[in-house]
Amino acid sequence: MELRHLRYFQAVAREEHFGRAARNIRIAQPALTRQIRDLEVELGVTLFERLPRGVRLSAAGASFLRDVDVILGQVQHSVDHVRAFAHGHVGTVRIGFSEIASRHRAIASKILAFRLSEPRIELNLLPMGSLAQLDGLRSGSVDVGIVYDVHHNDDDLQHFDCIDLGGSDIVLALYPGHRLAQQREIRVRDLAGEPFLFGIRKAGPLYHDRLMQALLAHGVSPNIIQETATHSILLSLVSVGMGIGFTEYSDETSSSNVLLRQVKDLDLAFRLHLLWRKSNPSPAVQRFVDALRPER
Incomplete structure (x- = not known):
């Protein structure tokens, strides 16, 4: 028994007529009739009652159709799934x-x-x-x-x-009361002596080092008073006035508690x-x- 036998059986069961089923699935009617007869012989049951005009499912045929619908439905699902997977949709x-x-x-x-x-x-x-x-x-x-x-x-x-x-622009995070908050233009030299919050180096050593090198190039050795695990923690500590720090610019970051300012001569880009x-x-x-x- 092959899948085509099940499809042939399903087509005849739906149409209750060999001629119409044959036209729908594009097969010669004698060949379809022969395939259904061979299927009945293999199963050892009569699937259709032959009528003067058309056919009708036997009780065994009706039971078999329920299973065939499930089988062919699952086959089609598998075909659709593998095609979708191959095209990146699954x-x-x-x-x-x-x-x-x-x-x-x-x-x-x-x-x-x-x-x-x-x-x-x-x-x-x-x-x-x-x-x-x-x-x-x-x-x-x-x-x-x-x-x-x-x-x-x-x-x-x-x-x-x-x-x-x-x-990604790197900007300076300040709390509103900081002395640089109202300064029109901030340069690296203005940051000398400030208490700094820095991300933990082991979480991003090259990022940390490039930021440090950019400050040292202007003669500023940052006074790091606290290392933070995330930028969110850094900004939270900035907001309460613990110190200042560098972060990535984001519209969502700037708020009434944290101000973001460009450092004009900070030669740093990521x-x-x-x-x-x-x-x-x-x-x-x-x-x-x-x-x-x-x-x-």
Whole structure:
């Protein structure tokens, strides 16, 4: 017994007529009649009662049709599923999602749009820092990472594909009562002696070092009074007047409790990159990557 036998049986059962069924499935009527007879012989039951005009399902045939409808329905579901998977409409994408990415409105908006347009793709947002994302990409536990360019190198790009998602401005976070809050123009030298809040170096050593080097280039050695695990903690401590610190610019960050100011001569710029393994064959991952590509 083959699937075609089940489809032939289903067609005749629906039409209750060999001629009409044969036309619908585009097969010669004698061949269809012979295939149904062979199926009855193989099963050892009579599936149809032959009438002067047409046929009618026997009790055994009606019972068999219920099972055949389920079987052919599941086969069609499997065909649709594998086609959707091959075209990237079904699957799972594990995304390393840091605080940096969450504060980029364009990235968050594109992820939301992708989720709405591809409801059969499961998006797993995995909260982790840039270094953890790179480790996850190498081990295969993460499919896509969103990290600063400073965190990866040329060796990484031998294994990862990369898309530039845009620049990221680094700004000074102040509390409203700070002496620099009303100053029209802030330069690096104005920060000498200030109590600084810095991110923990081990969470992003290259980011930390580049920021430190940019300050030292102007003769300012920051007085670090507290290291913080996240930018959110840094901003929270800034808001209560513990000190000042650098963060990424975001419209959502500036508030009545935290002011963001450009430091005019701070020569520092970062790019935000989307990374994924070259060896990852997942069509769903590729579709997600395409959805996050910047518009040209």
